[in-house]
Amino acid sequence: MYDLRPTIRTERVSVVVNGRTISVPAGSSAAAAVLTAGSPLIRKTPVTGAPRLPYCMMGVCFDCLATIDGVPNQQSCMVEVVEGMEIAVQEGPRMPPGANENEN
């Protein structure tokens, strides 16, 4: 669905998008890697669960929220890929660690 523009960048890195390893040019955003991988979605919205993909690619729309290397709700268009990065679907709202335990 998406093809990368021709690039003079020759260095490439491997990232894992929803469990599938792909190769993208170094310097790409994680959101670009998601589109390159052809994923059907990168998040499910917290309100209705609707599937979404990256949209604005410039840090404004928050539609590209992903779990990156285990950290939820990352704006993947603002994150540069590094070798071995794991990008996974953000499944609705995040559950903050420790929110269900009372400190005593």
Added chain:
Amino acid sequence: MEQFDALVIGGGLVGSAVAFGLTESGMRVLILDEGDVTLRASRGNFGLVWTQSKGVGAPHYHRWARKSARQWPTLAARLSELTGIDVGLEQPGGLHFCLSEGELSDRAEMMARLKREAGDFGFDYRMLTHQEAAEMVPGLGKQVVGASWTPYDGHVGPLPTLRAFHQAIQQGGGIYRPGSSVQDIDAAPHDFRIRLAGGALVQAPRLILAAGLGNIPLLPKLGLNCHIGPQRGQILVTERVSRLLSMPTLNVRQTAEGSIMIGDSKEEAVFDSLTQKPDVMRTMAERAVACFPWLAELQIVRAWAAVRILPVDGLPIYDQSAQYPGAFAFSCHSGVGLAAAHALLLAPMVRNGELSGECSQLSSRRFDHV
């Protein structure tokens, strides 16, 4: 010259609530809204429908705030029925946390005073221990030594509310005119003509001044004195998280969509809404994290400052001009909480031409002896 039943200067929550109430009674209303160059207090609210701590030493204001909270479900249902917009109203009660024994004993004294002053109107509340509060909200921080709770409190989405008001007013035949700067007011009893920048002239037998701090230059034209100034409040907003908070607290609430809002900052006499001071944001964040340590893990995705309206004694001001009957001026800090009272109780008074009950006690005549 265009003619209407009422002209409302100010399209924020106060002006829109009154305009909605007037529209509901069949009046043809024109809202003049200056534009996004203005301070826009109604775009920066925290969204509480709050009653505890309102009107200490002023039981008439406490009653007014409580009446508004009681009217909110009717308003939300009516807005939803007319526009299909869910304003996200929830009124499960609310918590005010105390982070030291001193804060807790001051709070207990204040709540007891509110109950004493409420008299026959009544005021239900409870002072909670840490353990009791921890059973009501998840992950309560150990720095919270106790809390006050009332059943009346709640919260609502300020932006959906504003949007629903505007839509309902226009569906009811009212006109919302943005980019309308008031050039001049020609006032006579029950006859008000406003010249807009650009030259257009509009006329009505009623005029409602509800322009927030924009009231300041216009009040003298109606023979009224100014008793308001700016107070800046800042807000931090986190990423959306699972539904965790079953009720709002004074400084932390979770929106219907899942964002956590952190508020309760006050900076006196600041007119600037474009900058934010890190020290204020840090203090807000620290207090929020003391209440809910799990907040420290969350990302802040937005922050803003809003310049709000503060009457000099903190209580709302409802005036009708003695010199020019038919002209009203309203100023308040709690445009969200009081919106239901403004739409359903105040607007009928404007229609009838007389401010009564709590509103008559909240006129600016209270400043005359100062």
